[in-house]
Amino acid sequence: MTDHLFVSDAYARDAVGQVTELTQEGGIVLNASLFYPTGGGQPGDSGRLQWNGGNLMIGTTIKGRGADIILVPAEPVPLPPVGTIVTQVLDWERRHRMMRMHTALHLLSVVIGKPVTGGQIGESKSRLDFDMEDAPSNKDHLDDELNALVAADLPVTSEWITGAELDARPALVKTLSVQPPRDADHIRLVRIGLGDDCIDLQPCGGTHVRSTLEIGRLRIGKIEKKGRQNRRVYLHLEDS
Numbered sequence: 052m053t054d055h056l057f058v059s060d061a062y063a064r065d066a067v068g069q070v071t072e073l074t075q076e077g078g079i080v081l082n083a084s085l086f087y088p089t090g091g092g093q094p095g096d097s098g099r100l101q102w103n104g105g106n107l108m109i110g111t112t113i114k115g116r117g118a119d120i121i122l123v124p125a126e127p128v129p130l131p132p133v134g135t136i137v138t139q140v141l142d143w144e145r146r147h148r149m150m151r152m153h154t155a156l157h158l159l160s161v162v163i164g165k166p167v168t169g170g171q172i173g174e175s176k177s178r179l180d181f182d183m184e185d186a187p188s189n190k191d192h193l194d195d196e197l198n199a200l201v202a203a204d205l206p207v208t209s210e211w212i213t214g215a216e217l218d219a220r221p222a223l224v225k226t227l228s229v230q231p232p233r234d235a236d237h238i239r240l241v242r243i244g245l246g247d248d249c250i251d252l253q254p255c256g257g258t259h260v261r262s263t264l265e266i267g268r269l270r271i272g273k274i275e276k277k278g279r280q281n282r283r284v285y286l287h288l289e290d291s
Contacts, residue, residue, distance in 0.1 A: 052117060052118045052119065053071075053080060053081060053082065053083065053084045053115075053118055053119050053120040054082060054083035054084070055084060055118070055120070056083050056084060056085045057084070057085060057086070057087045057096075057258055058239070058256075061146075061150060061258040061259065062261075063085055063141075064085075064140070064141050064143045065085070065138060065139060065140045065141065066083065066085040066138070066139050067083075067136060067137070067138055067139070068081035068082055068083045068084065068085070068136075068137055068138075068139055069081060069082045069083075069134065069135065069136050069137070070130075070131050070132065070133050070134060070135045070137060071133065072119075072133065073130055073132075073133060074115070074121055077123075077124060077127065077130070078113070078115075078121035078122060078123050078124075079100070079121065079122040079123075079124070079130060079131070080115060080119050080120065080121055080122075081120070081122065081137070081139070084112070084120040084122070084139070085098075085139040085141055086098065086109065086112040086120065086122055086139065086141065087112060087146070087149075087257070087258055088112045088113050088114045088120045088121070089111065089112065089113050089114070090114060090256065090257075091255065091256055091257050092156075092169075092170040092171050092172050092257075093149055093153055093172045093257045093258070094111065094149065094172065094173075095111040095112035095113055095123075096109070096111075096112050096141060096142065096145070096146055096149075097109055097110055097111060097112075097125070097142045097145060098139065098140050098141040098142045099139075099140050100122070100131065100137045100138070100139060100140075101137065101138045101140065102131050102135050102136065102137040102138070103136075105129065105131060107124050107125075107128045107129075107130070108124065108125040108126070109122045109123065109124060109125065110123050110124060110125035110126075111123050145174060146258065147260075148174040148175065148288070148291075149172055149174065149258065150258045150259055150260045151260055151265065151266045151267060151288060152172050152173065152174070152175075152177045152286070152288065153172050153177075153255075153257045153258060153259055154207055154243070154259045154260050154263065154265075154266055155177070155197075155201075155266050155269055155286055155288070156170060156172065156177055156179055156286065157241065157243060157251050157253070157255070157259075158197055158200050158201070158243070158250075158251070158263065158266075158269075159179055159197065159284065159286050160179060160225055160251070160253075161200065161243075161250050161251050162193055162196040162197055162200070163179070163181055163183075163187065163193075163284065165181040165182055165183045166181065166182040166225060166226075167179055167180065167181060167182075167225045167226045168180040168181065168182050168226075168281055172257075174291070175287060175288050175291030176272065176285060176286070176287050176288075176291070177285070177286050178283055178284060178285045178286065179283075179284055179286070180277060180281055180282070180283045180284075181281070181282050181283075181284060182280055182281060183280065183281075183282050184279065184280050185282075186274045186276070186282050187274065187284075190271045190274070193271050194269070194270055194271050197269045197271070197286075198268055198269055200243075200250065200263055201263045201264060201266050201267070201268065201269060202263075202264065203244075203248075203263060203264075204262050204263060204264040205243050205244040205245075205248065205250065205262065205263045206243075206244065206245055206261065206262055207241065207242070207243050207259050207260060207261055207262060207263065208241075208242050208245070209239055209240060209241050209242065209259075210239075210240050210242065211237045211238065211239055211240070212237070212238055212240060213236055213237060213238070214236045214237075214238060216238075217238050217254065223240070223252060223253055223254060224253065224254060225253050238254050239254065239255065239256055240252055240253065240254055240255070241253060241254075241255040241257075241259055243263065266288075267288055267289065267290055268288075268289035268290070269286060269287065269288065269289060270286070270287045270289050271284065271285070271286060271287075272284075272285035272286065272287050273285045
């Protein structure tokens with residue numbers, strides 16, 4: 052079982068781990084992973100591993116059995132044997148852009164205000180699909196709403212509830228096609244804003260920035276029709 056270090060501290064850039072398994076496909080399982088695995092529309096982290104006598108680049112990260120996380124080398128190279136103590140070094144600039152974009156998509160779900168049918172996170176351009184028949188009529192107004200929430204410097208925090216508590220509050224789930232990640236019947240909620248200033252609270256297992264101000268300026272991109280009742284809305288980081 053891999054300890055998910057990115058949950059307790061999404062800002063950690065390096066960490067020590069021990070190799071517990073090498074998969075048949077050439078992946079590496081550690082006892083504790085700094086690297087976020089592909090899931091919830093967010094790509095897996097990349098970076099590198101270093102150990103006494105070796106190093107390798109990690110191309111991506113995926114989920115394994117149960118809570119295990121598999122680090123996938125960028126190219127075929129000799130792997131550290133089971134039991135080796137390694138230092139994990141995250142591609143921090145890439146991860147941080149994913150964090151900014153993931154939190155930005157939560158803001159997009161707030162200003163659109165419709166159920167989410169899908170999504171994908173990228174470093175500079177991301178998208179959410181919404182269950183709505185007509186496209187928003189004024190993208191400039193959406194831009195203004197989004198950037199007002201960014202400028203409000205709202206704190207982004209997390210908390211945990213049980214599966215039974217979530218079942219009793221189904222309105223927390225905005226996604227129609229994907230069930231929230233459950234960790235031993237505990238579900239992580241991501242909250243944007245506090246008290247009367249809370250604008251969003253929903254299940255999410257991804258990595259996020261600490262404040263909306265950290266996202267930077269946003270811009271709504273293309274809006275596509277993806278079915279009679281489905282619209283795809285693209286979102287851009289303006290500094291990309």
